[in-house]
Structure formats: C-alpha cells, structure tokens
Amino acid sequence: MLSSAAFQPENRFRVISGGRSNDIVAFRRLEVLGSTSGWLASLTKRFEDVVSLMPGWDGYQGRPVSFSVAVFAANLLEAIYVETLDAPSIVPGADGSLQIEWHMFGFDIEVDILAPNNVVATRYRHADSTEEVVELKNDFSILADWIDELNNASRDHVQFARAM
Amino acid sequence: MEPYDDPEISDQDRIIRRLNPAQHIVPDHNTGRDRVSSKLFSPSSEPNGGMSVDFPKLMERDGVVVEEFVTTPVFTGSVVFPAWAVRSVDLWVGYEPISGNPYHGEVWRVPPARNFTNAQKKALMRASEWFVEIPGADIPRD
Numbered sequence: 001m002l003s004s005a006a007f008q009p010e011n012r013f014r015v016i017s018g019g020r021s022n023d024i025v026a027f028r029r030l031e032v033l034g035s036t037s038g039w040l041a042s043l044t045k046r047f048e049d050v051v052s053l054m055p056g057w058d059g060y061q062g063r064p065v066s067f068s069v070a071v072f073a074a075n076l077l078e079a080i081y082v083e084t085l086d087a088p089s090i091v092p093g094a095d096g097s098l099q100i101e102w103h104m105f106g107f108d109i110e111v112d113i114l115a116p117n118n119v120v121a122t123r124y125r126h127a128d129s130t131e132e133v134v135e136l137k138n139d140f141s142i143l144a145d146w147i148d149e150l151n152n153a154s155r156d157h158v159q160f161a162r163a164m
Numbered sequence: 165m166e167p168y169d170d171p172e173i174s175d176q177d178r179i180i181r182r183l184n185p186a187q188h189i190v191p192d193h194n195t196g197r198d199r200v201s202s203k204l205f206s207p208s209s210e211p212n213g214g215m216s217v218d219f220p221k222l223m224e225r226d227g228v229v230v231e232e233f234v235t236t237p238v239f240t241g242s243v244v245f246p247a248w249a250v251r252s253v254d255l256w257v258g259y260e261p262i263s264g265n266p267y268h269g270e271v272w273r274v275p276p277a278r279n280f281t282n283a284q285k286k287a288l289m290r291a292s293e294w295f296v297e298i299p300g301a302d303i304p305r306d
Binding site: 050053057058059060061089091092093094095096097099101103104105106107108110112114115118120122124126129131133 | 182183184187188190191192193194195199201202203206207208209210213216234262265268278279282304306
C-alpha cells in the first residue's frame with residue numbers, strides 16, 4: 001500500500017516570498033529541498049508559477065494554488081515517479097487546488113488534488129473507451145499502478161516504433 | 165450567494181467560460197495537439213462556491229462587445245455552452261454580478277460539493293464550443 005504517510009511528512013519545498021504590501025506578495029519563489037526526481041526538477045518552475053498566480057488569474061476571482069496543495073502534489077509525484085516517463089502537466093484550479101495530467105500512450109490520467117488527502121483520480125483508456133474514477137484519501141497505490149501501466153504502454157510504443 | 169437556478173435564464177441561453185491559455189491548455193501527446201484541461205470545468209470549493217461564467221445576452225443588451233469584454237486584458241480564450249447542458253446534468257445556473265463584472269454568474273452543484281462529478285465535467289466539455297479559440301487546441305470530447 002502506498003499510503004500518504006509514506007510521503008506526506010517531507011516538505012519538498014521552502015517558500016521564499018517578499019515585497020508584501022497590503023496582502024500583495026511581490027514575489028514568491030520555491031526552493032527545492034534535497035535531491036529530487038527528474039519530474040520535480042523539471043516542474044519546480046511550474047510549481048513556482050502556480051503558487052504565485054495573481055488574484056483573478058482566471059478572468060474571474062481565481063486565487064493561486066495553495067502551498068499545502070503544491071507540497072502534497074510534489075510529494076505524491078516523488079512517490080510515484082518513474083524515470084522513463086515524461087513529467088505531467090500541472091493545471092491550477094481557481095480555488096487553490098491543482099490537477100496533474102498525463103495524456104500519452106493511449107491514456108488520459110488526471111489527478112485532481114482538491115486538498116491534501118482529498119484527491120479524485122481519473123483514467124481514460126482510448127483503446128476500449130473505458131474510464132475509471134477513484135476518490136483517494138490515504139491509499140494512493142492505484143496511482144502507482146496506473147503510472148506503471150502507462151510506463152509499460154510507453155515501452156510497447158517504443159518497441160513498435162523501432163519495429164516499423 | 166446561495167445556489168439557485170434562475171428561471172430567467174432560458175435553456176437556449178449561451179454561457180461563456182473564460183480560460184487562461186497559459187494555465188488551462190496542456191499538451192495531448194495522444195493527438196499531437198493541445199487540449200483544454202478538464203480542470204477548467206471545476207467549481208470553487210468555497211462554501212456555496214460555483215464555477216464562474218459570463219452571460220453574453222446581458223452584454224449584448226447593454227451594447228457591450230462580448231469578445232472584447234471576455235478577453236480583456238489577458239484572458240485570451242473562452243468556450244461557450246448552452247444552459248440546457250448545465251441543467252441536463254443536475255447543475256444550477258444563476259446570475260451573480262461581482263465588482264467589475266455585472267455579467268458574471270455561477271454554475272453550482274446541488275447539493276453543494278467541492279467538485280463537479282466527472283460526468284458533469286464531461287457533459288460541459290462535450291457541449292462546449294470555442295467562443296474565442298486558442299489555435300492548435302482542442303476541447304476534449306471523450
């Protein structure tokens with residue numbers, strides 16, 4: 001079981017902010033703590049961007065991604081990291097939440113992090129148009145399984161491409 | 165504001181949802197193009213929070229150029245869907261003017277919940293068309 005306890009206590013980021021005036025933070029930077037996976041290395045700037053979004057970034061009243069959600073997402077990514085897969089996309093929600101997405105090798109995998117330990121994950125398989133939706137709070141092993149299967153699909157894709 | 169379903173909004177009324185391409189558009193390696201993230205179709209998790217939208221009918225009534233209003237200053241994309249698509253998946257829609265946007269409204273889940281169901285998000289995506297298109301990006305249908 002890949003439980004949240006396996007990755008939650010470690011804080012992957014330290015927030016550095018400054019220039020505060022009337023609740024406006026002029027800059028916010030995330031410093032990565034310790035060694036990280038290839039995914040997190042490539043996504044650090046993206047995490048910085050989404051926690052620093054200006055109020056109203058979505059054209060309405062959107063607010064930046066909350067630091068606790070960003071840390072949870074980073075730790076979740078570290079826990080399910082597979083070296084041979086590309087890093088996912090990161091999409092902010094207007095309410096401070098965040099979604100992680102892969103659209104590749106015949107799958108759409110979306111992990112909507114509404115809050116730490118409040119996750120809705122969806123997988124759509126194009127080959128047979130099947131969709132799975134799971135709500136996750138403490139056990140995230142199904143996500144690790146999905147990423148393993150996505151990695152297997154990437155290997156099949158590479159082998160197919162070489163055979164052509 | 166308490167969620168409500170406004171009877172003055174007809175099923176045929178169009179509803180606009182703005183998007184920020186730097187945040188809402190992601191690469192889709194399955195198609196080789198970009199796509200609108202399903203996260204665009206999500207409500208706020210605030211109490212009674214909904215998904216923010218604009219009502220072009222009200223702008224047209226006031227002589228406001230809709231394309232200009234919803235793309236100012238940097239929100240360069242938007243999708244549009246009919247009110248019936250909202251109601252067909254048991255969501256409510258109502259006006260909620262806010263500072264700077266008298267044409268603002270919300271789409272709510274009833275009873276209130278932190279998120280729309282996946283079926284509700286997909287129904288909104290399938291019913292959506294580009295209002296201000298982002299070149300090279302698709303609105304997913306599956």
